[in-house]
Amino acid sequence: MIRIGNASGFYGDRASAWQEMLDGGELDVLTGDYLAELTMLILGRDLMKDPSTGYAKTFLRQLEGILETALAKGTRIVTNAGGLNPEGLATAIGKLGNVKVAHVTGDRVEDPTALTANAYLGAFGIAECLGAGADIVVTGRVTDASLVVGPAIAHYSWTRDDLDALAGATVAGHILECGAQATGGNFAFFTELPDGGRRPGFPLAEVRPDGSAVITKHPGTGGAVTVETVTAQLLYEIGTPQYLGPDVVAHFDTIRLSQEGPDRVLVAGVTGSPPPPTLKVGANRLGGFRNTMTFVLCGLQIEEKAALVRAQLEDAIGADGLEFVLARTDHPDAAEEQAASALLAVHLKSPDQRRAGRTFSQAAVELALASYPGLTLTAPPGDATPFGVFSHHLVPQEAVDHVAVLPDGTRRRIPPPPRTAETLSRQTPAGSRGPSTTRAPFGTRFGARSGDKGGDANLGVWARDADGWEWLRGFGADELRELLPETRDLTVERYELPNLRAVNFVIRGILGQGVAASTRFDPQGKALGEWLRSRMVDLP
Structure with missing residues (x-):
């Protein structure tokens, strides 16, 4: 040993x-x-x-x-x-x-x-x-x-x-x-x-x-x-x-x-x-420069406030390379200001360091007295940073x-191996699902772990017992897309590991050009599994 x-x-x-x-x-x-x-x-x-x-x-x-x-x-x-x-x-x-x-x-x-x-x-x-x-x-x-x-x-x-x-x-x-x-x-x-x-x-x-x-x-x-x-x-x-x-x-x-x-x-x-x-x-290649400014949108008319910021920034620096992501973290009739607020993250990627730097962040700051009511930024203006693209x-x-x-x-x-072989892989289609009797979060019966593979992510799910495994064998890529709408237009591959009572999903392209270039909220896909576990489903 x-x-x-x-x-x-x-x-x-x-x-x-x-x-x-x-x-x-x-x-x-x-x-x-x-x-x-x-x-x-x-x-x-x-x-x-x-x-x-x-x-x-x-x-x-x-x-x-x-x-x-x-x-x-x-x-x-x-x-x-x-x-x-x-x-x-x-x-x-x-x-x-x-x-x-x-x-x-x-x-x-x-x-x-x-x-x-x-x-x-x-x-x-x-x-x-x-x-x-x-x-x-x-x-x-x-x-x-x-x-x-x-x-x-x-x-x-x-x-x-x-x-x-x-x-x-x-x-x-x-x-x-x-x-x-x-x-x-x-x-x-x-x-x-x-x-x-x-x-x-x-x-x-x-x-x-x-x-x-x-x-x-x-x-x-x-x-x-x-x-x-x-x-x-x-x-x-x-x-x-x-x-x-x-x-x-x-x-x-x-x-x-x-x-x-x-x-x-x-x-x-x-x-x-x-x-x-x-x-x-x-391989890693330099993809250009990036920057982010995040606006706090509080109270009523969240969508309209976000639309105004978008129009103002596009007018100021042009739309090329801009990405707007609105996170609806707000709650109606909230007892605390933070709970009444949403976050608008504005990302810019550009080959021009100056445009992605102070030109962009200053344009955001200049809206402080000339945009939607209650405008607040989460951070002061910053310079652009280079980003890489993985392939x-x-x-x-x-x-x-x-x-x-x-x-x-x-x-x-060290010589290469004398014997090699091509490997063929086949996806495993979902079978018939076991009986469902209880409405509850997915994670009450199943564990999950997810991570990044270049621009793709994997999401592995395992059942804690035999009844759960019988149900999980009927859980397919289409059901995953329903629970995680962000994957709806992406290729999702499904592979069973019966010996582990597990299913592995490979989600192609969800991380774009890799973690260094991704503007996704979770750029490495580490929390995809926990998102799935939080969704309500009919469980055995």
Whole structure:
């Protein structure tokens, strides 16, 4: 068995988690995930200003405090905090002391039109570095799960033919990659957790030789590890049940979960098949400049007040790039002024920084004494900020030069998988629905978790019991569109995961050109699941 922990789920996660995980119990490897699509854009802008940056600088500060402890305990560290400059981070780490540092490179893809373009590499480069004795392995863009799969490959000497084991470790990696989301963080039923969700601990996986794993956490830490908390994380930011990776396709419809004891969930039975012949490349491009001004509209004639602001701003600066979003947060006959008020968010995106900046915000401010009665703004005028546009495409696996740079500087090329296969996915149509007897919020019987995938979002729903699952199997894409009208004109795909008593919906295009460019109220789609859970339906 190899014990692999997680201490970071994103760039900005709990700063003390690395120390907490090292102090909390024995670990063979401690991992940290820092890279989201938005993070790559942030690091790209850093790199433009200073070529020596491009990595997650917070990790270096965290490492300074825990390096001595990690080396003394023999806990090895694997992180993708290298971002766009893994060599630069590896060099900076080497200056901290007597430590064997290796890094993985080759994910950068040449694209003169993009600020960043990076292929999602697999886990065998990480394994090569660990096999050469590295204390710390730094990567750039690898799949999030590879941070867990790589150590397991190195520990058990798996080959590319060990597809089921690789798939099992991939599932364990997916569970760990977002940190405390596996232990009760952002959990639909957080009020049922022992500590009410106040400070969930970070997860770890006890990965076995066959790729199965027990998900758990250190004793005495908050939150919980249950079949439901693990199910919630399994449904996060996924697409079809065929979970594509550079080393293996993990079939999520074969996962079996069982509660093995308090805060111990066994993940077993995962089937793997050969990976696709291509790698996903995520690209960020500068899209222009953006700004937002928000008007408070109080009392009567809310729609007319919003229409007046629209007409006045379009007259002042032109309609091009303007977007008006009216949130009807007002209540009739309200006893408090705030409850009587709606919010009109006015967004502007433009290639012209000056127009998107003070020209726009000043035009809004100038309406203060010359527009609707009771005009109030929520913030003073501000400058425009640049925004990025995310896209992705595929490249052949052999077109990417995946290289492990060992602690002694030796460079070892990681060959692409010798056996690949195209994967076909079929949506699951809704069946007949079980009986409905009670009118209640959707979330009284079902949990949900949602997230972003570029311009798309996923919304995973699971049933808490067999009766709920019978009903959920009859809940289709059309019913989802009725409950979430914002999705009405969008493509919605539906996939069943009977082993998890779950359905995953993929909502195409709801986030536009990605989180950095989205002007949506919830630009990452994180609350779509909770919106669905709040809607009234006829339940079993």
